[in-house]
Amino acid sequence: MTTTPYETKDSRALKVLTEIYSDNAEPATLVEIDRGLNSLLARVSSVNARRGRATWPIAVAALALCAVVALQVTSLIRKRMPIPEPSQLTYRVDGGRVLEGGYLREAGHVGVNVTFNEGSQFRLAPGTRGRIREVVKQGAHVAIEHGTATLNVTPGTGRRWLVDVGPFLVTVKGTVFTVSWDPLSEQFGLNLQRGSVVVSGPVSAGEIALRAGQRLSVNLAKAETVITEDNAEESGSDAVGVSVPPQPAKPEPSSSGASNEPTEASLPHAPSAKNGERRWSEELAHGQWDRILDDVKRVGIETTLAEASSDDLFAVANAARYRRQPDLARSALLALRRRFPSSPRALDAIYLLGRVEEFRGNGTTQAIARYDEYLTRAPNGPFAGEALGRKMTLTETLEGPARARPVADEYLSRFPKGSYAGSARTLIRVQSSSP
Amino acid sequence: MPIRPSPVPLSLVVNQDHRAASDGDLARGLMAGDTRALAEAWRRYAPMVLLLAKRTLGSQSDAEDIAQEVFYRLYRKAKRIEDPHSLRSFVYAITVHALKSELYRKKLRAWLLFEQPHTLSGLGWKTVDMESRDLVRRFHVLLERLPTRERLVFMLRRTESMTVQETAASMEISESTVKRSMTRASNRLSRWIEADPGLASMFDAERWRR
Numbered sequence: 007m008t009t010t011p012y013e014t015k016d017s018r019a020l021k022v023l024t025e026i027y028s029d030n031a032e033p034a035t036l037v038e039i040d041r042g043l044n045s046l047l048a049r050v051s052s053v054n055a056r057r058g059r060a061t062w063p064i065a066v067a068a069l070a071l072c073a074v075v076a077l078q079v080t081s082l083i084r085k086r087m088p089i090p091e092p093s094q095l096t097y098r099v100d101g102g103r104v105l106e107g108g109y110l111r112e113a114g115h116v117g118v119n120v121t122f123n124e125g126s127q128f129r130l131a132p133g134t135r136g137r138i139r140e141v142v143k144q145g146a147h148v149a150i151e152h153g154t155a156t157l158n159v160t161p162g163t164g165r166r167w168l169v170d171v172g173p174f175l176v177t178v179k180g181t182v183f184t185v186s187w188d189p190l191s192e193q194f195g196l197n198l199q200r201g202s203v204v205v206s207g208p209v210s211a212g213e214i215a216l217r218a219g220q221r222l223s224v225n226l227a228k229a230e231t232v233i234t235e236d237n238a239e240e241s242g243s244d245a246v247g248v249s250v251p252p253q254p255a256k257p258e259p260s261s262s263g264a265s266n267e268p269t270e271a272s273l274p275h276a277p278s279a280k281n282g283e284r285r286w287s288e289e290l291a292h293g294q295w296d297r298i299l300d301d302v303k304r305v306g307i308e309t310t311l312a313e314a315s316s317d318d319l320f321a322v323a324n325a326a327r328y329r330r331q332p333d334l335a336r337s338a339l340l341a342l343r344r345r346f347p348s349s350p351r352a353l354d355a356i357y358l359l360g361r362v363e364e365f366r367g368n369g370t371t372q373a374i375a376r377y378d379e380y381l382t383r384a385p386n387g388p389f390a391g392e393a394l395g396r397k398m399t400l401t402e403t404l405e406g407p408a409r410a411r412p413v414a415d416e417y418l419s420r421f422p423k424g425s426y427a428g429s430a431r432t433l434i435r436v437q438s439s440s441p
Numbered sequence: 442m443p444i445r446p447s448p449v450p451l452s453l454v455v456n457q458d459h460r461a462a463s464d465g466d467l468a469r470g471l472m473a474g475d476t477r478a479l480a481e482a483w484r485r486y487a488p489m490v491l492l493l494a495k496r497t498l499g500s501q502s503d504a505e506d507i508a509q510e511v512f513y514r515l516y517r518k519a520k521r522i523e524d525p526h527s528l529r530s531f532v533y534a535i536t537v538h539a540l541k542s543e544l545y546r547k548k549l550r551a552w553l554l555f556e557q558p559h560t561l562s563g564l565g566w567k568t569v570d571m572e573s574r575d576l577v578r579r580f581h582v583l584l585e586r587l588p589t590r591e592r593l594v595f596m597l598r599r600t601e602s603m604t605v606q607e608t609a610a611s612m613e614i615s616e617s618t619v620k621r622s623m624t625r626a627s628n629r630l631s632r633w634i635e636a637d638p639g640l641a642s643m644f645d646a647e648r649w650r651r
Contacts, residue, residue, distance in 0.1 A: 016630075017627075019635075019640070020630050020634060023634065024600065026577060026580070027576075027580050027600070030577050031495045031496045032495075038491070039483075039484065039487055039488065042487055042491075042505060042509065043484070043487070045509060047479070049509065049513060050476060050479065053513075139575070170575075
């Protein structure tokens with residue numbers, strides 16, 4: 007890094023912080039790049055279709071007028087009304103005490119309960135190691151290093167709550183949820199009873215938004231992320247004070263006979279694991295697709311499809327997709343579904359089969375069918391937004407905007423900030439304005 | 442069978458592999474409105490744009506929106522590319538412009554709606570320990586306090602390792618303005634770091650002072 011003589015040198019603390027900050031931002035994953043490209047192309051094609059209808063000057067003028075009025079009104083309000091300051095947030099600890107660094111130590115073996123003056127509660131289950139990192143007027147920042155905790159945040163106070171749970175960060179406003187983290191097995195679980203939260207951390211989607219009744223399970227060791235739907239009414243009874251122990255990723259129920267399904271442990275060694283190594287998922291993450299495909303060629307496609315683990319089949323499928331080998335990708339995904347029908351990967355495979363069908367050319371109808379199947383079997387799965395968005399785009403291409411309209415409406419009601427939201431709004435606008 | 446001339450004019454369609462195309466070829470493809478060139482430009486430069494936007498805005502979803510906007514503008518404004526071989530610089534310039542607008546928009550929104558700007562939410566963490574994440578979060582709050590131009594200059598110079606000349610070109614300001622903004626940003630941040638109780642406890646003020 008060059009610094010010109012006229013610039014001040016950074017202090018060492020600033021230098022160190024800048025390095026930590028820069029290094030911490032994760033580069034975009036292949037899924038993100040792929041998803042972004044789809045959104046971009048959809049936007050470009052819809053705008054190209056509408057080109058020529060120059061109504062924007064009127065819209066811009068109206069917008070400018072609104073902005074001027076809004077500015078005037080706000081300026082007047084600001085002069086007359088001071089910005090409301092939230093009251094100081096304080097808390098009381100029952101069943102234990104606060105140590106240096108905000109760590110909570112339980113007095114007996116009944117857990118610790120922290121009650122805030124505006125009504126919110128943070129309850130640690132017995133044996134849980136947690137701490138209060140920061141309490142300010144604008145909200146609180148708590149952390150769980152291992153174990154289980156329940157947080158009941160009083161809604162409507164406008165405060166922001168942050169919960170560090172192992173490597174995950176949960177951002178909340180008014181809500182009730184139970185969260186757990188087991189550092190040994192690297193399992194994270196969140197059971198949301200009321201409200202909504204955003205979970206960020208080492209998950210492929212970057213950020214996961216959850217709504218009431220949903221349970222998120224992440225197994226970092228297996229690189230599995232599963233969102234399942236609970237019955238919100240039933241789970242409401244154990245909203246506060248009842249802990250849920252860390253649980254392994256819960257597989258989706260399968261219609262096929264899951265009892266005959268081989269487990270990872272009972273499988274013969276996967277081709278990539280023969281020497282105790284298992285690198286395909288890692289190679290996939292580093293974009294080394296050719297290396298994976300070379301391995302498959304060396305071991306043999308049939309052997310790979312018959313013996314590889316679900317993770318390896320998934321890696322092969324993705325490497326083949328990225329290298330434009332739809333037949334191999336399709337075979338790997340079908341093998342994954344056939345051999346591991348109740349694994350979470352099998353659900354992802356349905357969505358990816360849709361993507362592969364799209365790539366195969368005349369497979370639009372089959373792709374829509376795959377997306378429908380995915381949406382039926384995993385309505386709140388990690389690819390639900392993508393599946394619905396792709397279905398909308400393909401339906402518009404295949405059958406026109408009128409037939410795609412209901413899909414666009416559904417998309418916007420479920421994913422108003424999703425990556426296809428812009429395309430959905432454009433579609434609705436175009437469809438509404440057409441005779 | 443007699444050979445009859447085709448009534449339809451025939452043309453040779455060459456299946457161009459854009460992955461092997463140079464920046465100049467891509468820029469020319471974009472100028473011609475070729476969406477395949479846009480797709481390849483995305484594959485080539487979206488990771489760079491996303492990373493810069495993530496670092497600047499501290500939000501994964503905001504970064505994705507910015508990347509969409511940048512490449513959409515690239516497609517629509519490709520005809521303005523003066524030197525096709527400087528596509529990368531053109532993409533950077535659009536990105537910086539989009540980021541500047543977004544930062545101004547956020548400040549205006551905060552002012553109009555009396556709301557505090559959101560601090561770092563979904564950056565996609567590499568480190569898993571809470572202390573490092575806390576450092577990152579606190580530092581991001583300090584970056585948010587910087588004036589927009591100083592913040593962008595700081596990001597380009599320090600996290601993107603751009604030279605003064607490159608920063609000036611991307612931001613369309615003079616080199617002396619870059620230097621002045623960088624000095625101010627550096628001084629402000631150093632002062633705020635020392636004044637931040639959370640950061641001060643992690644960095645011994647005497648030991649870390651320049």
